[in-house]
Amino acid sequence: MEVNVLNMNGKKVDTVDLPVSIFEAPINIDLMHQAYVRQMANARLGTHKTKSRGEVSGGGRKPWRQKGTGRARHGSIRSPLWPGGGKTHTPRPRNYAKKMPHKMRQAALRSALSVKAAENEIIVVDELKLDEAKTRLMAQALDALAKDASALIVIPAKDEVYKVVELSARNLPSAKTVHVNYLNIRDLLSYDKLILPLQALDAISDHLG
Numbered sequence: 001m002e003v004n005v006l007n008m009n010g011k012k013v014d015t016v017d018l019p020v021s022i023f024e025a026p027i028n029i030d031l032m033h034q035a036y037v038r039q040m041a042n043a044r045l046g047t048h049k050t051k052s053r054g055e056v057s058g059g060g061r062k063p064w065r066q067k068g069t070g071r072a073r074h075g076s077i078r079s080p081l082w083p084g085g086g087k088t089h090t091p092r093p094r095n096y097a098k099k100m101p102h103k104m105r106q107a108a109l110r111s112a113l114s115v116k117a118a119e120n121e122i123i124v125v126d127e128l129k130l131d132e133a134k135t136r137l138m139a140q141a142l143d144a145l146a147k148d149a150s151a152l153i154v155i156p157a158k159d160e161v162y163k164v165v166e167l168s169a170r171n172l173p174s175a176k177t178v179h180v181n182y183l184n185i186r187d188l189l190s191y192d193k194l195i196l197p198l199q200a201l202d203a204i205s206d207h208l209g
Contacts, residue, residue, distance in 0.1 A: 032115075046094045049093050050091060056086045058078055110208055122194045125197050138169045149193045150192045154183065154204070
């Protein structure tokens with residue numbers, strides 16, 4: 001698939017062929033859904049908890065004697081039947097993590113990238129470089145490249161050039177930067193446009209090819 005290569009001003013400067021194995025892979029919706037559910041489940045802390053009758057304070061003494069009062073028999077005021085008593089069948093700490101084979105996760109990413117390519121939502125730029133870390137400069141560049149759409153910017157390397165890009169984009173609510181090694185299904189499906197510097201395109205080919 002051939003796409004245009006733009007500069008920071010949104011002008012066409014060249015064309016490039018996207019790797020067929022990554023951007024024209026079979027689209028497996030079920031696999032993408034499984035990868036998305038896994039990612040959301042792994043993000044859950046699982047720290048919610050309520051106290052059972054063995055954890056609330058008080059209740060060491062029987063409220064009243066077993067027989068002769070005319071009232072129902074009770075052994076503790078911390079029974080779930082009493083106000084302030086322990087809770088039953090309520091959330092307890094647990095691990096929500098789900099496992100998914102590495103090859104399946106990569107196939108899900110290729111499916112998501114293929115969806116983006118099929119819907120013309122991939123923007124390739126010759127280089128992504130700013131003179132200084134300014135939100136205003138990044139906003140101007142995104143306005144030229146993605147217009148009013150939200151954008152996911154793929155960072156190919158952790159160096160000073162792309163550090164400036166990350167700092168400039170972090171205050172923009174409609175944009176997010178992600179390193180190529182941390183490309184994930186949730187971000188791909190959450191943003192309208194995918195902005196790829198040519199270096200990032202090469203890195204994706206190495207990562208998913």
